[in-house]
Amino acid sequence: MRKDCLSGNQKRSALGAGRILFASLASLSFSSGYQDSRLKKFFSRNGTVILGFIFILSLIVLFAVGLSQNRKTSENFKYGIVFDAGSSHTTMYIYKWSAEKVNDTGLVYEIEACKVKGPGISTYATKLQELPIYLTQCMGRAKELIPKYKHQETPIYLGATAGMRLLSLEDAKLANKILSAVTSLLSSYPFNFRGARIISGSEEGAYGWITINYLLGILKEKQYSKDPSLEKNESQETYGALDLGGASTQITFVPKTVTKNTASKLMKFRLYGKNYSVFTHSYLCYGMDQALLRKLAKDSKNAVLEAYMEPCFHPGYERTVDLHEIYNTTCAWTFKVWLPFNKIRIQGSGNFEKCLQSINELFSISYCRYTSCAFNSVSRPSVHGKFGAFSAYYYVMEFLNLTSDKVSSRDMVNEKMRTFCSTPWEVVNTTFIGVKEKYLSEYCFAGSYILKLLEYYNFTDYWNHIEFMDKINNNAEAGWTLGYMLNLTNIIPAELPPPKPFSRPTYISLMVVFSLVLAAVFILGSVLFHKSWYFWN
Numbered sequence: 001m002r003k004d005c006l007s008g009n010q011k012r013s014a015l016g017a018g019r020i021l022f023a024s025l026a027s028l029s030f031s032s033g034y035q036d037s038r039l040k041k042f043f044s045r046n047g048t049v050i051l052g053f054i055f056i057l058s059l060i061v062l063f064a065v066g067l068s069q070n071r072k073t074s075e076n077f078k079y080g081i082v083f084d085a086g087s088s089h090t091t092m093y094i095y096k097w098s099a100e101k102v103n104d105t106g107l108v109y110e111i112e113a114c115k116v117k118g119p120g121i122s123t124y125a126t127k128l129q130e131l132p133i134y135l136t137q138c139m140g141r142a143k144e145l146i147p148k149y150k151h152q153e154t155p156i157y158l159g160a161t162a163g164m165r166l167l168s169l170e171d172a173k174l175a176n177k178i179l180s181a182v183t184s185l186l187s188s189y190p191f192n193f194r195g196a197r198i199i200s201g202s203e204e205g206a207y208g209w210i211t212i213n214y215l216l217g218i219l220k221e222k223q224y225s226k227d228p229s230l231e232k233n234e235s236q237e238t239y240g241a242l243d244l245g246g247a248s249t250q251i252t253f254v255p256k257t258v259t260k261n262t263a264s265k266l267m268k269f270r271l272y273g274k275n276y277s278v279f280t281h282s283y284l285c286y287g288m289d290q291a292l293l294r295k296l297a298k299d300s301k302n303a304v305l306e307a308y309m310e311p312c313f314h315p316g317y318e319r320t321v322d323l324h325e326i327y328n329t330t331c332a333w334t335f336k337v338w339l340p341f342n343k344i345r346i347q348g349s350g351n352f353e354k355c356l357q358s359i360n361e362l363f364s365i366s367y368c369r370y371t372s373c374a375f376n377s378v379s380r381p382s383v384h385g386k387f388g389a390f391s392a393y394y395y396v397m398e399f400l401n402l403t404s405d406k407v408s409s410r411d412m413v414n415e416k417m418r419t420f421c422s423t424p425w426e427v428v429n430t431t432f433i434g435v436k437e438k439y440l441s442e443y444c445f446a447g448s449y450i451l452k453l454l455e456y457y458n459f460t461d462y463w464n465h466i467e468f469m470d471k472i473n474n475n476a477e478a479g480w481t482l483g484y485m486l487n488l489t490n491i492i493p494a495e496l497p498p499p500k501p502f503s504r505p506t507y508i509s510l511m512v513v514f515s516l517v518l519a520a521v522f523i524l525g526s527v528l529f530h531k532s533w534y535f536w537n
């Protein structure tokens with residue numbers, strides 16, 4: 001039967017092919033000229049197996065090389081540095097991402113947040129010569145953490161926020177002088193310096209919004225939905241962003257409906273193939289430090305014999321402040337009154353209700369030219385969906401143990417704040433050892449201020465929609481810097497990258513299956529040749 005399977009020509013060509021294969025193997029194995037008939041016999045019996053083995057081995061080697069090659073390219077990392085020159089301090093962030101994966105499944109990671117020692121850069125106007133020392137330590141960290149061969153291609157940006165915004169309102173030349181000094185300093189490093197500038201309040205809000213939605217995987221939800229750990233975000237609405245700094249505060253979200261009143265406050269983006277119209281507003285002078293200064297300036301008029309009782313400080317707490325210090329800021333000058341002394345002694349009374357009442361006076365609600373305003377005659381579309389609150393919102397609520405996973409309603413927050421504010425300073429000071437006195441003494445004010453601010457934004461019945469957040473998914477801190485870098489380095493494309501025909505695991509599995517089939521066909525073929533060779537010999 002088997003004899004009839006091959007025609008005369010086929011028999012001859014099969015015989016020829018078998019002989020050639022055998023001859024080449026024999027010449028390889030017996031190049032020394034040693035012609036042992038037993039080995040010849042062994043080889044003629046096992047030649048096919050050896051051939052198949054070599055074939056499979058080469059396939060495995062090919063795969064291994066292919067896989068290692070792939071791994072090598074995925075490790076081509078890129079870096080970016082952003083300086084957040086805030087009103088209260090400067091932080092340098094270093095981000096790292098895989099050049100190949102970034103538009104697909106990769107994320108940008110924060111690998112360093114270096115806090116620059118000292119206050120915000122706006123205070124360096126009269127001491128420019130100190131800027132090099134100020135920035136040296138963090139720049140040294142950047143040189144250490146980023147491989148040397150990547151220095152030249154690594155972009156470095158500096159964005160200044162509300163402190164510099166205020167300074168430029170007071171003295172634009174002085175603000176420019178600081179920026180020029182920073183520019184020449186950062187350009188002297190081996191990185192790719194891409195500019196130092198004051199970013200607008202709207203940019204600050206918008207980039208903060210991009211950061212949190214990017215890190216939560218909401219912008220790129222289509223790709224992320226392949227990852228089961230991120231499935232909860234599938235087809236989810238974007239998060240709103242609440243940022244509370246030292247000198248300004250931002251609220252940013254996608255409104256449900258756009259009216260004539262809110263249209264001028266909208267920023268439009270196209271990210272991963274989707275259009276977004278984002279409402280954003282930045283309130284200058286409503287950051288925490290400036291709000292406290294304004295409050296102290298406002299209440300200083302109540303001073304009798306150089307002292308006054310402050311309900312937002314703990315009972316027993318005392319602070320002496322220079323009147324010049326609180327009146328001489330752009331934010332507080334409207335509260336300036338003439339007083340027959342230069343300093344005032346502020347004594348805490350720890351009265352939460354009175355503290356809230358006093359804070360109320362910092363918000364102007366008497367005039368609104370729109371249907372609805374938050375405060376200061378700024379239109380306010382209704383808030384909806386979830387919000388991420390970061391910066392001082394997080395620092396304060398985390399310290400007070402009032403983050404959203406611990407409290408579910410505003411009433412609970414009120415109750416906790418009432419108790420905390422009335423706690424004597426001596427107790428607070430001895431309970432929280434190691435916390436900076438400035439922060440510790442101001443948490444009662446800060447918590448009360450946050451409550452009022454959120455009330456004006458209309459979050460009273462929405463408290464459980466707010467998530468206080470710091471680092472998101474352990475990747476990077478919430479804040480405007482990451483969004484700023486993503487935008488300037490074009491990491492977020494306007495359109496979704498075209499889908500790949502196969503995912504990586506599917507591709508590898510298909511390759512393996514096809515190779516095995518190929519190997520099986522080859523072995524079968526060889527067995528056939530082998531048998532026919534025996535048959536004809």
Ligand SMILES: O=P(O)(O)OP(=O)(O)OP(=O)(O)OC[C@H]1O[C@@H](n2cnc3c(O)ncnc32)[C@H](O)[C@@H]1O
Nearest residue numbers: 086087088089161162245246247248391392395439
């Ligand atoms: O955005 P701008 O307004 O320019 O200010 P900033 O960037 O310097 O502001 P931060 O978010 O760094 O800080 C906001 C406020 O929180 C204060 N702050 C920072 N760390 C804190 C902590 O651990 N506990 C309490 N308050 C903190 C800080 O002094 C500011 O008043």
Ligand SMILES: [Ca+2]
Nearest residue numbers: 086161245391
């Ligand atoms: Ca800030």
